[in-house]
Amino acid sequence: MSASQSAVRSRAEAVKVSRTFDWLILFTLFFVILGGYHVHFMLTGGDWDFWTDWKDRRLWVTVLPIVGITFPAAVQSVLWWRYRLPFGAVVAVLGLLFGEWVNRYFNFWGWTYFPVNFVFPSNFMPGAIVLDVILMLSNSMQLTAVLGGLGYGLLFYPGNWPIIAPLHVPVEYNGMMMTLADLQGYHYVRTGTPEYIRMVEKGTLRTFGKDVAPVSAFFSGFVSIIIYFLWHFFGKWFGSTAFTQST
């Protein structure tokens, strides 16, 4: 091809082409990231996210931020460090939430008839916004990992509290004390019913009494810091433009 030839007829066309590519890229990235993030998330933290009777004060709070900070960190490592776009974490989390909500409505409710207030997804938006804002303001991967990662873990429970609180109120049912979420679970028996797989409130974190959730959140934030570092570098590797040469 000739270097003197131009691909476009005018500057106006060049701008239009550039904007069109922006939209194509955003659409594609949104749905590809959604697919990868969702399959990762549903198979590492999914059951804690599917059912309200899994949304306890310990493992839900601990596991989900740890497995959830992965893709936001990876996407940030390309969108911010290559293009200075400060919304990598939010795009990833919005994608995840879109995939989850569509599924919970059309499949969990629409195919297997679980009520939506039993299967709504967890909210990651506060943590994602904090990750993006810290990265944008500091321009530092380390600060984002340490402060953002910790914030991602710590904000998860408060960010979900207004949603889950009505289902954590105690009820007495047939002489037993339980939460409304537990009661939902007993009415909708699944192969993943917590009692069936013996994953209900086990362990000694009960020793802390009312402090189970804060301790879990703090531990989750600590691990999220490490996971952020790791996935930042994963993201950098996935963003590589290397070509393999044929021998």
Add this chain to the structure above:
Amino acid sequence: MAATTESVKADAAEAPLLNKRNLVFAVAIYCVFYAWVRWYEGVYGWSAGLDSFAPEFETYWMNFLYIEFVLEVSTAGILWGYIWKTRDRKVMSITPREELRRHFTHWIWLVAYSVAIYFGASYFTEQDGTWHQTIVRDTDFTPSHVIEFYLSYPVYIITGGASLLYAKTRLPTYQNGMSLQYMVAVVGPFMILPNVGLNEWGHTFWFMEELFVAPLHYGFVFFGWAALGALGVLNIECQAIAKLLKKDLA
């Protein structure tokens, strides 16, 4: 004057840089097809998909499986064969405008791949979680699996393969070797399909119930990460397009 008129006519007759009709068609075809599939699941999942020993299961689900196998192999053969057969043997000598046009067509393929990935990895995979936590399986070929593993996964594999093949056969950017991350983005999600072997083996030997976070499923997770290879493709494409437009945008 006559020459100018001819030039204007030639411009007007020139194919558009982005064929919007193809773009809309690419997205719509997946959405309409999968809407029909979802309707089929809704109707025949409960009425004919609960007992794999029942004759209606054979009629509505096993026959669906056999038909989709044939159609998928045929589609992959015809589509990939067509793209390869009609490849440009002088790809390095195309004009910049033609290269830009092909980048747009390549992005239509990538958009199609993203929609196919969404339905396969997100929609039908999480759907499998709720179906198998409700209906305990008595076969590897449950209504959910017939759609998820043997339809939606092959569909995105075929689409991803076509996209990669298009780039490799028509774009100068991809002529110097093979893009590592393009391969990761296409081959990684492809590996989810062979990983079904591990999944079915484990469910057959260890437990028939569904628990989505069980370590048995971590193979899917590992290969799901490969979707991030799209970030590498994005970077390659941005470099290539910026090179084409740089002079005019300066």
